[in-house]
Amino acid sequence: MVYQDTIKLAPQEHGATDITDLISAIIDDSKIKIGTCQLFVHNSMSSLLINDTADESTKSQTADFLAQLAPTSDGITNIIDNSMDAIPSAMRTAIMQTSISFPVNRGRPLLGTWQGIYLWERTTQPKERKLTVTIIGE
């Protein structure tokens, strides 16, 4: 059985937004109990990731680190390591994912205790985002 739903997410502020409950509800609607769920964002300015839910500061510190790793093209400064070349903002697209997938079991995402699903908005001018959820299973 294959279930696919495309949803529009309202503009989210810059940074990570927890969408675990939203995705769990879609899996519930699909009636699929066991299989895999793939998420795909239809743009290149936001990303998907699975991140730690236990400590709020984990999200913001990951954001700070990634900002250092791939600074925006205005005023690139090499602040991580003098032996590394400056990385253009395109690298941020390359190192973050437009799709993620995870198992489904008993009709729910089979995540670890501290794993959550996040939409990461990388632009400071957020827009409505299209997200497709494809669940394959039984």
Added chain:
Amino acid sequence: MLHQKKLRFSTTGRGTYNITRQITETIENSGIKFGICHIFIQHTSASLILCENADKTVREDLNAYMARLVKDGDSIFKHKDEGPDDMAAHVRTILTQSSLSIPIYKGKCDLGLWQGVFLWEHRTNSHKRNIAVTIMGES
């Protein structure tokens, strides 16, 4: 046809652990001959990679590169309760991935000759790591 199994691995500190054999055995036990094997790690401080399996210095170099890229106890990190390696481990996990999808051909992982599936442990202490394997396809 669908088959799902949980595997558990003990890690003894930072580094890469070859789990190709256990994944291959799981596929063989499923009876599925053609399809996709989805591998998912249920943690946020260890990740999954495909990497060269021939020369172990490749993985030693990966460890060295990652240690230089993401430093323990980086001054920008505020999350310190679980030790200086913890926040670095979260970032390393995000820079790699939590899942892999590998095609299955004639009952085996359709990997390149020198590709192996590795669990990459990013914490310094010993841990038990759970990996969910979902195999979908036809016999």
